[in-house]
Structures are given as C-alpha cells and as structure tokens.
Amino acid sequence: MSDTWAGALEKIDDYRWRIPKLYKQGMRVPGIIYADEEMIKAIRSDKAPEQVANVAFLPGIVNYSLGMPDIHWGFGFPIGGVAATDVDAGGVVSPGGVGYDISCGVRLVKTNLKEHDVKPKIKDLVYGLFNNVPAGVGSKGDIRVNEAEERQLLVEGAGWVIKKGYGKQEDLEYTEERGAVKGANPDAVSDRAYERGKQQSGTLGSGNHFLEIQVIDQIYDEEAAGVFGLEAGQVTLMIHSGSRGLGYQICDDYTQGMIKCLQKYNINVPDRQLACAPVNSPEGQAYLGAMRCAANYAWANRQCLMFLARRVFETVFGVGPKDLGMDLIYDVAHNIAKLEKYSIDGKEKTLCVHRKGATRAFPPGHTDLPVRYKKIGQPVIIPGDMGRNSYLLVGTKKAEETFYSACHGAGRMMSRTAAIQKCRGRSIKGELEKKGILVMSTGRETLAEEAPEAYKDVNEVVNVVHNAGISKRVCRMRPLGVIKG
Amino acid sequence: MIFKRINGPLAHLVEHHTFNVGVAGSSPARLILSMPRYEIIPHTADIGIKAYGTNLSEVFKNTAYAMFDIIADLDGLTKSVEQPIEAEAANREELLVAWLGELLYNFYTKQIIFFDFKIEELSDTRLKAQAFGRHIGENRNRLKTEIKAVTYHELKIQEKEGKFTATVIFDV
Numbered sequence: 001m002s003d004t005w006a007g008a009l010e011k012i013d014d015y016r017w018r019i020p021k022l023y024k025q026g027m028r029v030p031g032i033i034y035a036d037e038e039m040i041k042a043i044r045s046d047k048a049p050e051q052v053a054n055v056a057f058l059p060g061i062v063n064y065s066l067g068m069p070d071i072h073w074g075f076g077f078p079i080g081g082v083a084a085t086d087v088d089a090g091g092v093v094s095p096g097g098v099g100y101d102i103s104c105g106v107r108l109v110k111t112n113l114k115e116h117d118v119k120p121k122i123k124d125l126v127y128g129l130f131n132n133v134p135a136g137v138g139s140k141g142d143i144r145v146n147e148a149e150e151r152q153l154l155v156e157g158a159g160w161v162i163k164k165g166y167g168k169q170e171d172l173e174y175t176e177e178r179g180a181v182k183g184a185n186p187d188a189v190s191d192r193a194y195e196r197g198k199q200q201s202g203t204l205g206s207g208n209h210f211l212e213i214q215v216i217d218q219i220y221d222e223e224a225a226g227v228f229g230l231e232a233g234q235v236t237l238m239i240h241s242g243s244r245g246l247g248y249q250i251c252d253d254y255t256q257g258m259i260k261c262l263q264k265y266n267i268n269v270p271d272r273q274l275a276c277a278p279v280n281s282p283e284g285q286a287y288l289g290a291m292r293c294a295a296n297y298a299w300a301n302r303q304c305l306m307f308l309a310r311r312v313f314e315t316v317f318g319v320g321p322k323d324l325g326m327d328l329i330y331d332v333a334h335n336i337a338k339l340e341k342y343s344i345d346g347k348e349k350t351l352c353v354h355r356k357g358a359t360r361a362f363p364p365g366h367t368d369l370p371v372r373y374k375k376i377g378q379p380v381i382i383p384g385d386m387g388r389n390s391y392l393l394v395g396t397k398k399a400e401e402t403f404y405s406a407c408h409g410a411g412r413m414m415s416r417t418a419a420i421q422k423c424r425g426r427s428i429k430g431e432l433e434k435k436g437i438l439v440m441s442t443g444r445e446t447l448a449e450e451a452p453e454a455y456k457d458v459n460e461v462v463n464v465v466h467n468a469g470i471s472k473r474v475c476r477m478r479p480l481g482v483i484k485g
Numbered sequence: 486m487i488f489k490r491i492n493g494p495l496a497h498l499v500e501h502h503t504f505n506v507g508v509a510g511s512s513p514a515r516l517i518l519s520m521p522r523y524e525i526i527p528h529t530a531d532i533g534i535k536a537y538g539t540n541l542s543e544v545f546k547n548t549a550y551a552m553f554d555i556i557a558d559l560d561g562l563t564k565s566v567e568q569p570i571e572a573e574a575a576n577r578e579e580l581l582v583a584w585l586g587e588l589l590y591n592f593y594t595k596q597i598i599f600f601d602f603k604i605e606e607l608s609d610t611r612l613k614a615q616a617f618g619r620h621i622g623e624n625r626n627r628l629k630t631e632i633k634a635v636t637y638h639e640l641k642i643q644e645k646e647g648k649f650t651a652t653v654i655f656d657v
Binding site for chain 1: 527528531582593636
C-alpha cells in the first residue's frame with residue numbers, strides 16, 4: 001500500500017468529506033468523497049483523493065469532483081469517480097473518465113428457483129457455466145460476426161443479438177438505454193478496434209469479471225422487492241463483463257489522440273491520462289460516437305452471456321425458460337459518459353456525466369425508467385467480492401447531488417500482487433467451499449487476486465450509500481457459485 | 486514492496502545486464518544477479534512496473550519483457566515467430582506506451598506471446614524493432630493476466646548516472 005495521503009479532507013457530515021478547491025492550484029471546483037469515519041482512513045492510504053483533486057481541473061466541471069465510497073486509485077480518474085461537465089460552457093469529455101473497459105457493467109437475472117432447488121445441482125451449474133461461457137485471457141466467443149454485421153451490432157447493441165436469437169424482446173425493456181444508446185458512430189471506430197472486437201462477442205473476459213449464482217438472504221424494502229418479483233431464499237444470477245478488446249482499443253486510440261488536444265484547446269490537467277477535448281469539438285464528438293459503439297457492444301455482450309447462462313440452467317434442470325422464470329431485473333453500465341440534463345443554479349443544462357466505476361441511479365419517476373419501475377426508481381446493482389455479498393438498491397431523488405450516481409462495487413483495498421503474496425500456500429477455492437461457495441476460474445492466479453480480503457467490505461460501502469441517501473437498499477444476495485475469468 | 490526477480494538461464498541475464506552501477510569492489514557477476522530487469526510496484530487496482538536498462542533501447546526491451554511476463558509464464562518458451570513492430574509518438578515516454586501498445590495489439594490479434602526483442606532503430610519519437618515469440622496455441626495454459634491497456638498514468642522514463650528506469654502502469 002502506498003503512503004498516506006496528507007491533503008486536506010474537511011468533514012461535511014457523517015458521510016461526506018470535502019477536498020477544498022484551494023488544495024491545489026488549478027482545481028476549478030472542490031472534491032467530495034462519500035465515506036464514513038472508518039472508511040476514510042483506508043481511502044487516505046492510497047492515491048485516490050489526489051485523483052479526485054486532479055479531476056477537478058477538467059474544463060467545464062460542474063459543482064464538484066466526486067468520489068464514491070468504493071473509491072480507489074485508478075489512473076487519471078479514480079475508480080469510483082464521478083464528474084459532470086457543462087457541454088455548452090466548453091465542458092470536456094475524457095476517455096480516461098470512462099476507462100478502458102467502456103460500459104463495463106452488471107446485469108441481474110431472477111429465477112423461480114429456491115436455494116434448496118439449486119444446492120444439489122450447484123456443481124452441474126457451475127461446471128456447465130464454466131464449460132459453456134468462454135472466459136479467460138484471449139478467449140474467443142462462439143458468436144461470430146462479419147464486419148458488416150459488427151457495424152450493425154455497434155449501432156443496435158443488445159437488440160441486434162436478440163434479433164439473431166440470443167434472448168427475448170422484453171430483455172431490452174430492462175436494459176439501460178434499451179441496450180443501445182443513440183449517437184453511436186461506427187465510422188469513428190478504428191480498424192484495430194473492429195479486429196479486436198470481432199472475435200469476442202459472448203466472452204466473459206478475465207480478472208474481476210464473473211458470473212455468479214446467488215441467493216437472496218435479506219430483504220430491506222418489501223415494496224420494491226415485490227415490484228422486482230424478488231423474495232428471500234430466491235436464486236438470482238449476476239453477470240459482470242464489458243466491451244472486451246473493442247472498448248480497450250477505442251479508449252487507447254482516443255487517449256492517444258486527445259493528448260494532442262491538450263495543447264490544441266489550451267487545457268491544463270496534471271496527468272496525461274486525463275487527456276480530454278471539449279464535448280463540442282470534432283475530437284470530442286468522434287470519441288463519444290466511438291464510445292457509444294463500445295457501450296452498445298457491451299450490452300450485446302452481456303445479453304449473449306445471459307443467453308448462454310439461461311441455456312445452461314435449462315439443461316441442468318431439464319425445464320423450459322418459462323418454468324425457470326429467468327427474467328432480467330436490469331442491466332446497468334458503470335464505466336460510461338452520458339449526456340444528461342440537470343438543473344444547475346435554476347437553469348437547465350446538458351451535462352456530460354462521466355461515471356468511472358460508478359452506477360447511474362435515476363430516481364422514481366424518471367422518464368428513462370421502464371414503466372414497471374417508475375414508482376420505485378432505477379435498479380442499482382452492486383456486486384461485492386466472491387466471498388461476501390452483493391446488493392440490489394434503487395435510485396433516489398437525493399442522488400441529484402451526485403448527478404444520480406452511486407458506488408459500483410466493494411472497491412479494491414489490496415493490490416493484485418499483494419493479494420497473490422498474501423494468499424500464497426492457501427487454497428482460496430477450499431476456503432470458499434467451506435462457506436458453501438463453489439468457485440471456478442480459468443486464470444491461474446485469478447482466485448488469489450480476487451480473494452475476498454483484497455476488497456473493502458461491500459456491506460460497509462453500501463451502508464454509506466444508503467445512509468447518505470444516494471440510493472436505497474432493496475435486498476442483499478449471498479454467492480452460491482462463481483465463475484471467474 | 487513486492488520484488489520480482491526474473492527466472493531463466495544465467496547466460497540470458499548476462500546478455501542483458503552488463504552495466505556498471507559504480508559499486509566499488511563488486512564483481513560484474515554479482516552485480517548482474519542483483520539487478521533485475523524489472524520489478525512490480527504496488528497499485529491498488531492495476532499493475533505497475535519499474536523496468537531498468539543501461540540505455541534507452543534496453544529499458545524499452547525490458548519493459549516489453551515485463552509486460553509479457555505479467556501476461557504469461559514465459560519460463561522455457563522457445564521462439565518460433567517473428568513480428569516487425571514500428572511505433573511513433575511525440576516524445577520518448579509516449580513512444581514507450583506506443584511500443585507496448587503495438588505489442589499488445591499483436592498479442593491479441595495474432596495471438597503471439599512475445600518474450601525477446603531486437604530494437605533496430607530508436608529515437609525519442611520513432612522506433613523500429615523485431616519481436617520474437619510463440620503462438621498461444623497449445624500455450625494457452627501459460628496465460629495468467631489480461632492486460633487491457635498500457636496507461637499514461639504516472640508514466641516516466643528517468644535517466645540517472647547511466648541507468649534508465651521506466652515506470653508504467655497497466656490496466657488489468
């Protein structure tokens with residue numbers, strides 16, 4: 001772990017801490033980090049607060065540079081960072097504020113199964129998923145597309161793969177942007193990005209990407225849970241993946257290009273990884289057009305992964321999709337930049353909201369919500385580490401202060417190398433099995449890297465989000481089986 | 486700090502580490518053994534490295550080696566393919582990222598694990614090299630870590646008393 005960050009952190013209330021604008025010359029707004037007294041100590045022990053301050057340099061940034069309670073040291077932006085820029089006041093878009101894994105996100109799927117249905121079959125399910133979902137470094141998917149088809153996929157997203165048979169139309173209703181954000185421009189995607197994306201539709205990836213079979217072990221909000229059709233003891237499936245090589249290459253291409261924009265547009269940022277360009281510039285528009293292609297690819301990818309998983313469940317239980325009731329609760333991205341409208345000082349403004357390791361959390365009544373969720377707010381899906389819990393929350397009106405954003409996970413606490421070192425000689429698989437969790441992974445060191453103790457306790461992270469009022473707990477899940485890349 | 490030493494035959498190390506760091510009385514052989522090609526530096530979410538070299542070309546080679554040593558188990562791999570690599574950038578630090586980016590692109594699209602490099606031309610803005618390696622093919626089980634990209638965050642090339650150090654953070 002790095003040295004302790006010694007900068008100023010002023011306590012605003014029990015869950016918010018301010019980095020004053022005066023901390024560093026060049027900050028345009030203050031920074032605010034959501035954390036409790038205990039958590040802030042851990043946050044101080046890496047470079048995340050410095051990165052929150054660095055993000056405050058971005059031209060056009062509105063109100064403050066934000067850090068969610070799962071915040072940790074990233075590159076350029078912290079992971080768990082949110083920043084909104086005023087598009088009509090020279091506000092910028094930064095590929096580093098989205099990250100390499102564009103539109104990395106999670107989807108939560110319900111089942112009609114109970115824990116006692118799944119327990120006796122858990123091995124069949126985990127092995128079945130492991131054998132049928134391509135995962136790991138450099139894995140290729142069975143879902144192959146030619147270049148013309150890939151261009152269509154980048155524009156039509158999840159809807160395109162559903163047309164090809166990978167799911168049902170109503171899945172789109174419960175996917176952010178109905179699985180395809182408008183404004184995707186396939187001409188802004190480089191040949192290299194196409195090449196890297198072509199072979200990877202329907203692959204999980206590696207590292208912290210996963211498929212997880214879970215059981216709901218606690219309900220906090222009966223009404224919202226009722227709307228989702230969820231109750232204690234029910235089994236759910238969670239999928240965490242992103243835009244694979246396509247997104248990595250797009251971020252790489254545009255970060256490289258935007259370093260040149262810093263001079264062109266006279267932008268002063270303290271880290272090259274914060275390279276950016278005005279949203280209203282040819283470079284900014286090209287990036288957004290390409291980024292949206294990657295976002296659509298990611299929704300298509302998670303749709304394919306859900307299709308593969310549904311098929312495994314159908315095979316293992318020998319029943320049809322209707323009986324299994326594997327309906328999508330929601331799919332939401334946590335690495336993305338979106339143009340959204342907010343009232344700032346009484347005026348309606350279009351902001352470019354960067355969420356890097358942060359989940360959109362729209363409140364009840366928001367126009368972009370599926371009709372069924374209008375009353376309760378947008379589902380906010382928060383995966384934890386593979387040994388503890390995951391959560392389903394809903395967005396709130398109060399989250400306007402975070403540009404309707406919440407945390408995205410537990411947040412790493414320990415570096416991957418430190419985790420491997422710490423787990424040397426231990427069987428993480430065995431330890432989890434004792435807790436009733438069956439884990440499989442392709443990567444040789446993935447389980448050690450992803451050991452539960454490498455992460456903050458998601459329960460504490462979610463407590464802060466809930467108590468600060470920026471999202472509301474609905475239910476908690478506990479893992480039964482996990483597939484890692 | 487976690488310290489990573491390179492496995493492999495001594496001859497290989499001698500070939501790459503014949504630099505003098507000015508420690509009086511030390512024999513070259515002892516110096517060679519105490520000087521790794523690179524070490525891992527801690528980063529909470531990702532992986533950072535510091536790579537060393539007696540000249541710019543060597544530090545470029547060792548940074549590339551470090552990247553593939555993170556991606557795969559290179560021990561005992563023999564070369565069977567050769568790939569020309571060219572890169573251009575505005576300065577030597579960005580050139581290092583461009584070089585590693587080219588290698589990563591070739592790794593993913595041509596499925597080659599690279600572990601030996603010959604730099605043919607190197608200025609602060611341009612590089613021409615040959616990279617040697619082996620197709621992933623039956624070596625799939627050697628793969629360890631997916632590096633998504635090479636970042637510009639905290640990117641540095643430092644030169645001190647004839648010793649070059651490059652700091653790079655990878656998104657994993």
